[in-house]
Amino acid sequence: MISATNITLSYGKRVLFKDVNIKFTPGNCYGLIGANGAGKSTFLKILAGEIEPDKGTISVGARERIAVLRQDHFAFDEETVFNTVMMGHTRLYKIMAEREAIYAKPDFSEEDGVRSAELEAEFSEINGYEAESEAAVLLNGLGIPEELRHRRMKELEGGDKVRVLLAQALFGTPDVLLLDEPTNNLDLKSIAWLEDFLFRFPNTDLVVSHDRTFLNQVCTHTADIDFGRIQVYVGNYDFWYQASQLTLKQKQDENRKVTDKANDLKEFIQRFSSNASKAKQATSRKKLLDKLTIEDMPVSSRKYPYVVFKPERPCGDIILEIDSLSKKIDGVTVLDNLTLTVRKGDKIAFVGGNSLAKTILFQILAGELEPDSGSFRWGVTITRSYFPKENGSYFENDLNLVEWLGQFSPPTEGEH
Numbered sequence: 447m448i449s450a451t452n453i454t455l456s457y458g459k460r461v462l463f464k465d466v467n468i469k470f471t472p473g474n475c476y477g478l479i480g481a482n483g484a485g486k487s488t489f490l491k492i493l494a495g496e497i498e499p500d501k502g503t504i505s506v507g508a509r510e511r512i513a514v515l516r517q518d519h520f521a522f523d524e525e526t527v528f529n530t531v532m533m534g535h536t537r538l539y540k541i542m543a544e545r546e547a548i549y550a551k552p553d554f555s556e557e558d559g560v561r562s563a564e565l566e567a568e569f570s571e572i573n574g575y576e577a578e579s580e581a582a583v584l585l586n587g588l589g590i591p592e593e594l595r596h597r598r599m600k601e602l603e604g605g606d607k608v609r610v611l612l613a614q615a616l617f618g619t620p621d622v623l624l625l626d627e628p629t630n631n632l633d634l635k636s637i638a639w640l641e642d643f644l645f646r647f648p649n650t651d652l653v654v655s656h657d658r659t660f661l662n663q664v665c666t667h668t669a670d671i672d673f674g675r676i677q678v679y680v681g682n683y684d685f686w687y688q689a690s691q692l693t694l695k696q697k698q699d700e701n702r703k704v705t706d707k708a709n710d711l712k713e714f715i716q717r718f719s720s721n722a723s724k725a726k727q728a729t730s731r732k733k734l735l736d737k738l739t740i741e742d743m744p745v746s747s748r749k750y751p752y753v754v755f756k757p758e759r760p761c762g763d764i765i766l767e768i769d770s771l772s773k774k775i776d777g778v779t780v781l782d783n784l785t786l787t788v789r790k791g792d793k794i795a796f797v798g799g800n801s802l803a804k805t806i807l808f809q810i811l812a813g814e815l816e817p818d819s820g821s822f823r824w825g826v827t828i829t830r831s832y833f834p835k836e837n838g839s840y841f842e843n844d845l846n847l848v849e850w851l852g853q854f855s856p857p858t859e860g861e862h
Contacts, residue, residue: 447469447470447471447472447506447507447510447622447650448469448470448493448504448505448506448507448510448512448622448650449468449469449470449504449505450466450467450468450469450492450493450502450503450504450505451467451502451503451504451505452465452466452467452501452502452503453465453466453467453489453492453499453501453502453503453504454466454499454500454501454502455485455488455492455497455499455500456500461674462484462485462488462674463485463489463499463674463675463676464674464675465502466502466675466676468669468676468678470622470650470652471650472621472648472649472650473648473649473650473666474650474651474666474667475644475647475651475652475653475664475665475666475667476650476651476652476653476665476666476667476668476669476678477653477654477655477661477664477665477667477668477669477682477683477686478490478652478653478654478669478671479654479661479668479669479670479671479683479686480670480671480672480748481672481748481749484671484672485671486626486654486671487626487654489671489676490514490624490626490652490654492504493512493622493624493652494512494514494624495512496514506621506622507621510621510622511535511537511618511620511621511622512620512621512622512623512624513534513535513614513615513616513617513618513620513622513623513624514615514624514626515611515612515615515624515625515626515627515628516611516614516615517626519604519607519608519611520600522599522610522611523598523599523600524598524599524600525598525599526595526596526597526598526599527585527590527594527595527596527597527598527599527602527610528578528581528585528595528596530599530610530611530614531581531584531585531610531613531614531617532577532581532617533614534613534614534615534616534617534618534620535572535577535617535618535620537572538569538572538574538577538618541565541568541569541572541574542569542574542577544561544565545562545565545566545569548561548562548565549562572618573618577617577618580617580618581613581617582595584613584616584617585609585610585613587636587639587640587643588609588610588612588613588632588636588639588640589609589632589633589635589636590606590609590610590613594606604631605631608630608631608632609631609632609636612625612628612632612640615628616643619647619648619649620649621649621650622649622650622651622652623647623649623650623651623652624652625651625652625653625654625655626654627654627655627656628640628653628655629655629657629660633799634797635799637660641660641663641664644664645663645664651664652669653665658683658684661682661683662682662683662684663682664682665681665682665683666680666681666682667679667680667681668681668682668683668685668686670686670690672748704739708735711731711732711734711735712735714727714728714731715728715731715732715735719732757827757829758827758829759827760827761790761825761827761828762790762825762826762827763789763790764787764788764789764790764825765788765789765790765792765824765825765828766786766787766788766811766822766823766824766825766828767786767787767788767822767823768784768785768786768787768811768820768821768822769785769820769821769822769823770783770784770785770819770820770821771783771784771785771807771810771817771819771820771821771822772784772817772818772819772820773806773807773810773815773817773818774818775802775806780800780802780803780806781803781806781807781810781817783820784807784820801835805834805835808832808834809834810822811830811832812830812832812834
């Protein structure tokens, strides 16, 4: 269990949290949601003790251990993958290191014997003998092959580093698990494995994610950060949305009724306040009007941008035709006789474990690579845009944000 009492945090004039009181209990998975900048990651850091609030305290159960998904992908570069996972349980890792140091001594003293017995007892108590097999299961479930497990972290690609750090957080069944965007860089198989893991996780779990499907699968509760406070709803993301919309509608309906009643009273008072026979009733209605309270509707931090693509010309029935496309990279076939027709209205997702094949296909379609054989043809009226996996080359300049975006904006009449 972990709880927050009277947590307040401000950055300058901006108040992120004010007198937040909340308790997270074992056996539940809490999805922490809110607009970008609402303070989701900041609140997790407060719970983890990485950020000090302006006011308030964080309380954790006696002898309970908190595990956090680390965001620094370079913190463990000199460690092996296996050791990095083990370091998720700090006490266990220290015991393992001390055991190895004692057993490596050429002269094993009586004092060493006593100390090793103490270490073995504690090692057994915290399931140290199952640690290596547990770490292997976690790495396997998250898609880290066995041949990578004894390499140093600095030898891994960025996506694999994230998976190892996630395994580190999950290792050793922590009492409180704090996960900030855990599905980043995971493929569908790994996400499904993580969903199953969290479904079976017996302790307290808090997850920040923008993936609605993931939140719906794993969350028993939803903690909504908005209006400078945190409101907990029982149920997953969809339940939260329905409940929050119903609450908002009820407040709006209540305010509307109060407003309508206030308008009726004002009209009566205005018409009959100078009428001697109605003066008493007008006075009575004025007292009623003074008692009416229209609740101020707080301003949400959520924004709902609308993105629309307006084609310059209507497209035809055929958007793209791919015919017998093949490509080898370093002698390895990544595309083999691919044929595909994309028609108007199609929405296509390319899935699968071979990320290189998908990237190469998109690079060919974008005109950045030539196929070894086969062809493709875009529709006559089609204009296209490409968002690559690696986009560092786009930013090799000293332009500010407006100037940078201006490179890609088509000039309108009278503009240069």
